[in-house]
Amino acid sequence: MKKRLSLSLIFLILLGVVLTGCSNNDANVEAKSKPTIVVVLKTLSSQYWKFVEAGAKKAGEDHNANVIILGPSSEGSILDQVNLVEDSLTKKPDAMVVSPSQPPTLIPVFKKAKKMGVPILLVDTDADWDDKTSFLGTDNVTAGRQAGNLLAQKLKPGDKVVLIDGALGNTATDARSKGAKEALEKQHIKVVAEQPADSDKAEAEAVMSNILQVHPDINGVYCANDDMAIGAARAIQAHHLKVPIIGTDGTIEAVNSILKGDLAGTIAQKPYDMGYRGVVNALRAAGGKSVKKRIDTGVAVISKENAKKELSFLQKILGQ
C-alpha cells in the first residue's frame, strides 16, 4: 500500500520535473518585453517544413522577437493542428503564422482569433478566409512559366514534350502545369501528352513508361514537382533516352540529381523565405503596420551552373 502510493508519487514528481524542464520558462519571463509570434506549420517532421522553421527562427533572432514554432507529428494529423492553433491562442500571442494542412478545417479557429484581435498570416497554403492579414507563398503559375522557359531554352521550335501533373484537383500543381504549358506553346513547342501522377515518384515512373510506349520520340519533360521528375527520369533512363527533365520545388534530392545530370533543372520554391518573411510581416501586423494581402515569396531557377551553391545553402539551413 505504502509502496504503491510512494511509487505513484515518485512518478508524478518525475513527470512534474520533466515538464518543468521542458517548459519554456524563460520565454514566459521575456514574453512581456518582446513580441510573441506563434508559428504553426503542417508538421515539423519533413525537410520542406524544416526550411520554413529555420527561416522563422532566424527572423525571430534578427528582429528580437519571441518566436514559437509548432506542428503536429504528420501532415495527416489534421485535428491535432486545429487543437494546436486553438491552444496557442490561449496564450494570446501578438500574431500567428499558420500553414493549414486542410484549409477549411481551421476557419472556425481563425474566426476566434479575429475576435481576440490576433492577426493571422498564412504561409505556403492559402485558405478561403477574407479576414486573414496576408498570404505568403509561391505564385505557382509563375513557377510553371519559369520551368517552361527553362525547358524551352534547351529545345528548338517544333520539339515534342510531355507534362506530368500532380493529383487531379491539386490547385498548386495544376497552376504550375498551366504556366509551363503556356510558356512552352509560346515558343512553339508541342505538348504531346499530359497526365497526372499524383506528385508521387513511383506513379510518375509508371506514367512516364506508358507515355514512352506511344511517344518514344519526345524531346523533353516537365513535372509539376521534383519527386515526379525523379520518377520520370528513371523511366527515361530505362528506355535509354537522354532528354532534359525539369521539376519544381527544389528538394535536396532534386538538386543532387541535377548535379548528377539526371535532371536538367528545377524551379525552387523558397520555404526558408516563407518562414522568414512570414514572421517579419507578422511582427509588422502586430505593431499595427500595414501588410500586403498577398506576398509572392518568389522562385529560383536551379540548373547545373548553380546547383552546387544551392545544395550547400540547403544543407547549411538544415545544419548538415
Place this chain on the structure above:
Amino acid sequence: MANVAFDENQEIVKEKKTVKAFLNKFGSLIGLILLCLILAILNRDFLSLNNIMNIARQSSINALLAIGMLLPILTAGIDLSIGSILALSIMCMGIAVVNMGLNPIAGLIICVGTGALCGWVNGILLTKLRLPHPFISTLGMMNIARGLALIITAAAPIAGFPMAVQFLGSSFAGPIPVSFILVVIIYILFHLFLTRTATGKYIYAIGGNRDAAHLSGINVDRVLILVYTLSGLMSGLAGLVLVGRVNSAFPLAGLDYELDAIAAVIIGGASFFGGVGTVWGTMVGTLIIAVLRNGLNLMNITSDLQKTIIGIVIIAAVFVDVLRQRASKKQ
C-alpha cells in the same frame, strides 16, 4: 487502558481500509487532479475558463469514441476500425448533404447509421463468420472503411455543411460547448445501460467468462453484435462532432483515433482481459489524455515529445493497476 488501545487499533485498521477502498475507486481521478495541479502551477493560462472549455471541446470526440470502445474491451475484444468508420460516416454525410443537397436531418441519420452499419458488419464477421478474434475482423474493417472513405470522394475534402449539421460540434450553451453536454448525456445513458439493464450485465459476464455466459443461457452472439454495432454508432456520432468542429469532412479524418480511445479506456482502469471497467473510469481516462495534450501544447512541447510522454502515462497507469491487483491478491 488496554481496551482503549484496542479500540484505537481497530480505528486505524478501519481507516486504512476506507483509504484503500477510496484509492481503489478514485485512483485515476486523483491522478487527474494532481496532473491538473501540476499543469496549473506550470502554466498560468491553464485554469482560465477559456482553456477549460477548450479541453472540454477537444476531449469530446475521443470521449465518444472511448465509450464506444469500452464495450468491446469489456467483452475481452477490441475495435480497431472506429477511426476509419468515423471517416466513412462523415464522407457519406458530406455526399448526401453537400453534394446531393439532402435535408441535413437525413444527413445526421446517414452519418450515425453508416457508423452503426459498419459496426454491425464487424459483429457479424466476428460471430457468424467465426473469425478467431475481433482484432482481425475490425482490422479488416479499418482498411475497408478507410479505403471506401477515400474512394467515394476521390480523396477530396467536403466543406460547406449547413448549421444543423455543425450544431453539435460548433455551438455553445453559454460558455459550455454543446459537444461536451452531449458527452455527459451519452455517458449517463451508457452508465445506466451497463449497470441497470440485463444486457449490460451480460456484457460484463461475457468478458468475465464467455463459455460460462453461454452455458448460463446468454445469447453471446446477439450481445456481441450489439456491442460492435454500438461501437460503430458512437464513431458516427463522434464524426458529427468532428464535422461541426472543423467545418468540413475529409477522408483522412480519425486517423489513429482508435489508439487514443483504447488508451483512454485502459488508463481509466479497464482490463484487456474483459469484464472489468467502468463508464466513469473511461471519462477520467479521456480527460487525462486531453488535459495532458492541452497542457503540453500550452508549454510549447513538441508533438514528438508529447507522444513519448503519453506513452509513459499509459504504461505507468496500467503498472499502478497491476500493483494494486497484486496487493489485493496478497491479502
